[in-house]
Amino acid sequence: MSIEVRNLTHVYMAGTPFEKKALADVSFSIDSGEFVGIIGHTGSGKSTLIMHLNGLLMPTSGECLVDGMSLSDKNTSLRDVRRRVGMVFQYPEYQLFEETVLADVKFGPKNMGFSDSEAEAGAVEALRQVGLEDERVWQASPFELSGGQKRRVAIAGVLAMKPNTLILDEPTAGLDPRGRGEIMALMRSIHAAGVTVVMVSHSMADVANLCSRALVMSGGRLIADDAPRAIFADADLVKRASLGLPPCAQLSAALREAGFGDIPAGLFDRNALTDAIETALRTGGMTA
Amino acid sequence: MTITLGQYFPGTSVIHRLDPRVKIVLSLALIVLVFFCNSALTYGLFLAFLLGVSALSRIHLRFIIRGMKPILFIVLMTFVINMLFTSGGTKIWSWRFITITDLGVQTAVRMALRLILLVIVSQILTLTTSSISLTDGLESLLKPLAKIGFPAHELAMMMSIAMRFIPTLMKEADKIMKAQKARGADFETGGLIKRARAMLPLLVPLFISAFRRADELAMAMEARCYRGGVRRTRMKVLKLTRLDAAAVAVEAVFAALILILVYSA
Numbered sequence: 001m002s003i004e005v006r007n008l009t010h011v012y013m014a015g016t017p018f019e020k021k022a023l024a025d026v027s028f029s030i031d032s033g034e035f036v037g038i039i040g041h042t043g044s045g046k047s048t049l050i051m052h053l054n055g056l057l058m059p060t061s062g063e064c065l066v067d068g069m070s071l072s073d074k075n076t077s078l079r080d081v082r083r084r085v086g087m088v089f090q091y092p093e094y095q096l097f098e099e100t101v102l103a104d105v106k107f108g109p110k111n112m113g114f115s116d117s118e119a120e121a122g123a124v125e126a127l128r129q130v131g132l133e134d135e136r137v138w139q140a141s142p143f144e145l146s147g148g149q150k151r152r153v154a155i156a157g158v159l160a161m162k163p164n165t166l167i168l169d170e171p172t173a174g175l176d177p178r179g180r181g182e183i184m185a186l187m188r189s190i191h192a193a194g195v196t197v198v199m200v201s202h203s204m205a206d207v208a209n210l211c212s213r214a215l216v217m218s219g220g221r222l223i224a225d226d227a228p229r230a231i232f233a234d235a236d237l238v239k240r241a242s243l244g245l246p247p248c249a250q251l252s253a254a255l256r257e258a259g260f261g262d263i264p265a266g267l268f269d270r271n272a273l274t275d276a277i278e279t280a281l282r283t284g285g286m287t288a
Numbered sequence: 289m290t291i292t293l294g295q296y297f298p299g300t301s302v303i304h305r306l307d308p309r310v311k312i313v314l315s316l317a318l319i320v321l322v323f324f325c326n327s328a329l330t331y332g333l334f335l336a337f338l339l340g341v342s343a344l345s346r347i348h349l350r351f352i353i354r355g356m357k358p359i360l361f362i363v364l365m366t367f368v369i370n371m372l373f374t375s376g377g378t379k380i381w382s383w384r385f386i387t388i389t390d391l392g393v394q395t396a397v398r399m400a401l402r403l404i405l406l407v408i409v410s411q412i413l414t415l416t417t418s419s420i421s422l423t424d425g426l427e428s429l430l431k432p433l434a435k436i437g438f439p440a441h442e443l444a445m446m447m448s449i450a451m452r453f454i455p456t457l458m459k460e461a462d463k464i465m466k467a468q469k470a471r472g473a474d475f476e477t478g479g480l481i482k483r484a485r486a487m488l489p490l491l492v493p494l495f496i497s498a499f500r501r502a503d504e505l506a507m508a509m510e511a512r513c514y515r516g517g518v519r520r521t522r523m524k525v526l527k528l529t530r531l532d533a534a535a536v537a538v539e540a541v542f543a544a545l546i547l548i549l550v551y552s553a
Binding site (some may be wrong): 051054056074079082084086087089092095096097108109112143157158161166 | 331463466467468469470472473474477488489492493496497
């Protein structure tokens with residue numbers, strides 16, 4: 001078991017007039033090798049939640065465990081936890097600061113106590129992994145790169161620490177469709193390489209396409225934990241958590257409403273939807 | 289987030305409703321007046337007056353006291369230095385080279401009191417006046433100087449932009465710090481030099497983002513045809529009211545009282 005969260009509650013600025021309960025009694029666990037999406041409305045507690053998973057925030061009550069180690073335990077090395085659980089924040093390119101791309105990617109592993117040559121080897125591997133093969137880019141200033149490249153450098157900076165779990169907050173925010181596609185492909189390949197991936201996203205299509213499981217947050221509570229297909233099929237849940245639907249699910253819902261009762265709810269896979277429509281048309285599945 | 293020295297505390301009290309120009313001028317006058325005080329009676333009256341004003345402003349005394357914390361050290365330093373290094377007067381206590389005289393204690397108390405009163409005055413001003421109306425008031429007061437080339441409007445605009453961006457940059461700094469911590473950065477331990485070096489991964493991105501924001505803001509201002517203060521009109525024109533006249537009158541009477549007490553003694 002990679003990550004376990006037990007009855008996690010977090011209150012910001014407790015004991016002041018500005019007190020705000022951001023998380024209430026959240027429990028779940030993530031096995032190694034999973035690809036989990038966290039979805040929910042803005043302000044539902046997603047970002048607060050993920051910051052607990054590598055000890056950037058400490059629970060007001062409850063507990064988080066990473067590979068069996070409790071983060072609240074004084075004997076747990078937070079540095080070790082942060083090496084195991086890599087965290088890529090929203091707009092990670094804003095954290096770049098070094099003179100060269102390579103030096104910036106080496107920052108993490110060096111902090112983790114890797115020797116210079118180990119850090120360099122890790123950085124080179126991470127840069128290749130994110131698709132930056134050109135050695136001239138490695139020596140360039142990170143501020144000379146394009147937006148999509150900067151983001152990949154920032155992700156490499158986390159991958160270079162060789163985490164076994166990677167958490168990404170809105171990894172595709174603010175990118176053009178091509179940059180988006182590249183980042184999604186990258187996440188797929190990171191997952192394929194054996195890393196547990198947790199992704200916070202507003203893009204229901206991305207969650208539907210990539211994740212095997214989704215956690216739905218609403219008002220600081222975990223209100224659903226299921227396969228994306230089951231979540232998008234639950235119209236009441238989707239409404240309650242103010243989630244959108246992936247484009248295919250929108251179409252299948254619209255078709256059902258229009259009288260194609262044979263089309264299953266929550267279909268978001270394009271091929272499955274095409275098949276369902278074909279069958280419905282062939283069997284004359286108009287029920288209305 | 290803690291209430292710090294001089295953070296605006298919204299309200300609708302008489303003091304809040306005063307014209308910012310009047311408040312600035314009256315505060316300056318009070319600050320000058322503090323230096324005339326020379327007896328226990330005048331200091332006491334002054335403190336009573338300020339307590340009266342803060343009661344009128346409906347700001348809890350707790351906030352004013354809490355806001356004193358950052359300057360407590362300076363007050364203590366002033367007190368100790370004055371007590372030890374004032375020459376003259378009768379000796380009341382001595383140990384080796386340290387001598388404390390009654391005059392020394394007197395000066396020390398007076399200096400500490402002065403500082404405290406000055407801070408209370410400025411705190412009442414900033415607690416009851418939002419930064420926007422404060423800069424508006426300042427701009428309007430400095431306007432006569434524009435005739436001799438003083439950039440009154442530009443200065444006020446710079447001040448309000450700077451204040452507007454303090455919370456934004458604080459938030460940003462927090463975000464960058466978390467991101468670097470996630471990469472194993474350590475901001476808390478080590479000696480002075482190590483810690484200063486550890487700030488680099490925070491400061492470089494922070495400066496870059498500050499420049500980016502400045503650029504974007506300049507662009508947005510130009511897109512709305514901002515051209516500096518020339519022939520610029522205001523949506524909210526500052527107007528003096530009867531309340532302002534009353535405030536001026538009250539303070540004038542108070543100042544006269546203090547001056548009479550000082551010069552008749």
